Amino acid sequence: MPERTLSVAALRTALHCPRQYEFEHVQGLAAEEEPSPAERRCSLLAPAICAGLRSESDFEPEPEPETNTDSDADPDPNPDYLESAIHDELRTRWDDPDRDRDRTEWFHSHAQRDHERRVLEATVRSYVEAVGTAHATGIRTLEDELGSEPVGPGLSLPSSRWRSKRGVTLKATVDYVTLDASTDHLTAVRFVPTTAPLGLLRYRPRWEGDVQACFEDHFDPDEERFEPAVVASLIETAVVLDGLRERRDGWGLADRHCRYVQIPVADRSSTSVNWIRNRVETNIEPVDLTSVYADDHTVAQTFEHRNATVERQIGSVLEALEADGFEPGDRWATIRTHVCADCPYTVCCQDFLAHEVRFDG
Numbered sequence: 082m083p084e085r086t087l088s089v090a091a092l093r094t095a096l097h098c099p100r101q102y103e104f105e106h107v108q109g110l111a112a113e114e115e116p117s118p119a120e121r122r123c124s125l126l127a128p129a130i131c132a133g134l135r136s137e138s139d140f141e142p143e144p145e146p147e148t149n150t151d152s153d154a155d156p157d158p159n160p161d162y163l164e165s166a167i168h169d170e171l172r173t174r175w176d177d178p179d180r181d182r183d184r185t186e187w188f189h190s191h192a193q194r195d196h197e198r199r200v201l202e203a204t205v206r207s208y209v210e211a212v213g214t215a216h217a218t219g220i221r222t223l224e225d226e227l228g229s230e231p232v233g234p235g236l237s238l239p240s241s242r243w244r245s246k247r248g249v250t251l252k253a254t255v256d257y258v259t260l261d262a263s264t265d266h267l268t269a270v271r272f273v274p275t276t277a278p279l280g281l282l283r284y285r286p287r288w289e290g291d292v293q294a295c296f297e298d299h300f301d302p303d304e305e306r307f308e309p310a311v312v313a314s315l316i317e318t319a320v321v322l323d324g325l326r327e328r329r330d331g332w333g334l335a336d337r338h339c340r341y342v343q344i345p346v347a348d349r350s351s352t353s354v355n356w357i358r359n360r361v362e363t364n365i366e367p368v369d370l371t372s373v374y375a376d377d378h379t380v381a382q383t384f385e386h387r388n389a390t391v392e393r394q395i396g397s398v399l400e401a402l403e404a405d406g407f408e409p410g411d412r413w414a415t416i417r418t419h420v421c422a423d424c425p426y427t428v429c430c431q432d433f434l435a436h437e438v439r440f441d442g
């Protein structure tokens with residue numbers, strides 16, 4: 082069996098429509114899709130924050146003469162320095178003439194452009210206050226143990242769990258890995274535009290109950306429920322945790338548990354303008370997907386954040402991709418209703434065209 086690597090993004094596409102997966106990942110037809118405004122903001126902020134975290138980790142403050150400090154002690158990250166380092170990186174990317182040309186289409190006025198920049202800066206401030214300083218501390222700790230900082234963007238976490246049975250290495254991508262000071266858990270972090278695709282995963286504390294039913298119903302041929310985004314997010318969590326565990330073992334940190342957190346950086350629902358302080362304010366709310374993913378039974382058996390149901394279904398998704406020739410099959414009516422409208426391949430899709438030009442009666 083030839084070995085290949087499959088990204089979590091490819092699996093996400095396959096869960097929405099296997100034919101779309103065929104166009105994109107088998108035939109290699111690149112879809113020409115404009116990124117949404119939220120995706121553009123995320124693509125500006127994520128690399129700027131990662132560069133700021135790297136820069137902060139290299140920062141060594143001048144010792145203050147009158148302060149009696151232990152010379153070996155690594156001082157805690159300075160939130161002001163971190164925020165300023167990220168702002169500098171953001172400014173560099175914002176002022177990039179190539180990016181600027183792209184951005185002229187975003188805005189209809191200078192006022193809107195200025196507002197956008199202030200929102201991005203407010204997002205950085207909120208990130209630093211919410212988790213940035215703590216995550217910078219964890220990155221420093223890891224850097225001390227590993228000799229390098231695990232900071233991306235685009236940090237690849239390959240999982241070889243499905244290689245022996247299916248010949249597939251699954252690959253997830255995160256922005257950085259840090260050590261949670263309160264739990265000592267190794268935490269993979271990915272910046273996302275918004276957490277809307279997570280659906281009910283944002284509001285449920287655990288797997289057992291609604292989340293389990295949602296996941297199982299999606300794969301049950303007797304159920305009409307179609308939840309590709311939620312299912313894909315749970316599969317992504319499985320792959321991230323598995324890939325992180327492989328890294329962790331390679332790093333010699335086998336006693337650490339692994340977690341996966343998504344941080345939305347372009348969610349405008351919590352953004353407001355404080356006219357009195359003439360300041361844009363926003364609120365970052367990270368979502369830890371580990372608890373809602375891990376099932377109690379498997380965790381009790383393995384002492385790891387795992388989920389046997391999700392891991393089993395990853396195998397069946399891979400098997401279906403090999404066996405079914407990318408046919409929408411029984412799911413065609415559902416895919417036509419929920420996916421085709423936003424699909425960039427409608428002009429070349431045999432399933433869609435056959436339905437559009439069919440004779441009635």
Ligand code: SF4
Nearest residue numbers: 098101421424430433
């Ligand atoms: S048009 Fe519809 S059926 Fe065809 S690839 Fe796109 S989503 Fe799938």
